[in-house]
Amino acid sequence: MRTRDQVLDAAAEEFALHGYAGTNLATVAVRTGMTKGALYGHFPSKKALADELVSQSTETWNTIGRSIAETACAPETALRALVLAVSRQMKHDIRFRAALRLAADCTMPAGGAPDLLDRIRREMAAAARDTQQQQAPYSPLATQPPDVVVHLLLTVAYGLSFAAERGAPGRSPATTDKVWELLLTALQLEDISTCHN
DSSP states (O other): OHHHHHHHHHHHHHHHHHTTTTOOHHHHHHHHTOOHHHHHHHOSSHHHHHHHHHHHHHHHHHHHHHHHHHHOOSHHHHHHHHHHHHHHHHHHOHHHHHHHHHHHOTTSOSSSHHHHHHHHHHHHHHHHHHHHHHSOTTSTTTTSOHHHHHHHHHHHHHHHHHHHHTTOTTOOHHHHHHHHHHHHHHTTOOOOOSOOO
16 A cells, blocks of 8 residues: 555656656656556556546545535635635645646546546635625625636645745745735635634
8 A cells, every 4th residue: 555655646746747748657657666567556557547646636625625614604714714725735735736737737638637626616616606795895806706716716826836846936835825815815815713693
C-alpha cells in the first residue's frame, strides 16, 4: 500500500506541474525509484493513475461538502467555508491539486475529472446565490452573477496555489492569507465566526 501511495504522490506532482499531456510515466517512475515495468504493476496506464487521483479527490470533496453543510449556519458562512476549503486543499493536498489540474485539462481522456470541478462550481454557485439573497442589493456579491463570482474565487485559489508551487517571490503563507482576506472582505464575506439569528 505504501508503494502505491508513493506512485500516486509522484504522479500527482507531475500532473499538477505538467497537466495530463505533459506527464510522462517514465518520469513518475524515476520519482518513485521504480522501473517503468514495476510502476505498471500498480497502474496499467497514465489514465488509470489520473482516474484514481480524481476518484480520491472527489471523495475528499464529498466529505468536505458534507461537513460544511452540517456546520454552516448561514449562506455566507457556507460560501466562505467552501472557498477556503478549496484553497486549503489546493495548498496542502497534492493529489487534490493534481485532480483540479486534470479537471481543467482539455487533453485528459473522458473521465470523472470534469465532474469534480463541475461539482465544486455548482456547490459554490448555490452558496453564492443563497448569500446574494441575504445581502443588500448593492453589495459587491449581489451585483454579479454567481457563476462570475465562483469563477473569480476558483481562479484566485488556483493561481495562488500555482504561484506558491513555482516559488514566486512574495507568495508566503502570510501573503496568501492577506490576498484571501482582501478578496473576501471586498465581497463582504469577511471572517464570520458566529451564526446570525
